[in-house]
Amino acid sequence: MVGRGTSHQSPPSGTVAPTWPAVPRDLHDAYILEVLGDPSAGEVCFQSRPESASTARRLTLAKLRAWGLGPLSDTCELLVSELVGNAVRHTGAQTFGLTMERRRGWVRVEVRDPSRALPCLLPVQDLDVSGRGLMLVDKLSDRWGVDLLPRGKTAWFELRDGER
Template sequence: MGGMAGLEGMEQPQQRTGTAAVRRLPSAEEDPALRALELFGNPADKEVRLPSRPESAATARRLTEFVVLRDWGLPCQLAEYAVLLVSELVGNAVRHTGARSFGLRMLRRRGWVRVEVRDPSRGLPCLLPVGALDTSGRGLMLVDQLSQRWGVDLLPCGKTTWFEMRVTESS
């Protein structure tokens, strides 16, 4: 790719209108989801590793939305919930484990999608049920409400926190 990406059309005024005159697919430079895919890979193909930093929540959201909407062609509502929930799981992994990175994996089978976040800590306190006033645990109440199933699998080193959402198959 040339270094001139994003410079074509600089002479136009910079106001954003709702519809572009010419529809073309955005390049990776312009599309944060494509840039995230380029950098980290597609979590629907294999587990991707993301750095354990707060800004990785945004990366995980972009990847999740990309897979659910564009790869799998599933409804916007489902993508919206999946993005919300992946944010919570990533937030937990980043805040509570002190690890350098975590893994994100997305699986699709008939009638279901599954999203997994794997981290090297076996600590579970952040996943215990909490009172409605305990804001730090609010996210897992959300996961409980918006997913059909969720859980934590302890691994020899670490754990996988996952949720599954039902998909109404169109066919």
């Protein structure tokens, strides 16, 4: 692994530990897209586990940076977390899929799962401890929705990318 030595010993006193070159972000992102899959080339499948959310976020951020859309990162990362969280917590599915599409002026992110149960946008009170996911998607995305499929559904959101 670049950036880590194999020895766990401290350098002798009076010497400076070697510095390892930082991996440029674009190489890191290219590696992530190669290993996990490119969500703009086809669906990337994940096991339906809570830890998959961080992997889906990492993949989403790598793709946004590859497209030169870093300014969308914070919002997109949060919204991906919400859609993935819904797929993991509420569907009982073993897997879910992530796809991304870039069209002129827009980025679309989709999370597909095999459940046909529709998510609900519920009113949320100040003291509620859950139920804010779709409210965030509704408030922060430019468009969002859910498409029923013959076997499951796709929850999606779109963000303007500022190129229009």
